[in-house]
Amino acid sequence: MSAPxxxxxxxxxxxxxxxxxxxxxxxxxxxxSSAGDLLRHLAARAEQDPHQAWSxxxxxxxxxxxxxxxxxxxxxxxxxxxxxxxxxxxTGG
Numbered sequence: 001m002s003a004p005x006x007x008x009x010x011x012x013x014x015x016x017x018x019x020x021x022x023x024x025x026x027x028x029x030x031x032x033s034s035a036g037d038l039l040r041h042l043a044a045r046a047e048q049d050p051h052q053a054w055s056x057x058x059x060x061x062x063x064x065x066x067x068x069x070x071x072x073x074x075x076x077x078x079x080x081x082x083x084x085x086x087x088x089x090x091t092g093g
Contacts, residue, residue: 003030008027008028009082010024010027016057034075035075046058062089066084066087067082068082069085
């Protein structure tokens with residue numbers, strides 16, 4: 001019997017969407033995963049994908065996270081079928 005998993009629907013916005021070349025994707029994670037675990041999982045795609053923009057999700061420049069349209073932290077627990085939106089950091093002028 002396999003371990004329980006979560007299917008997370010991830011949406012990318014602004015420069016993240018442009019740099020990654022993807023609007024959204026479904027990600028399968030182990031049960032009990034957090035938003036930070038999701039970011040690490042996505043950043044690891046840079047190892048297999050020549051599109052190195054995935055490494056931007058590794059935490060060096062924090063991204064803004066929303067879970068089910070509520071701003072969240074990397075420690076936020078995820079549930080099956082959650083929608084996670086990722087936004088680039090906001091800079092001011």
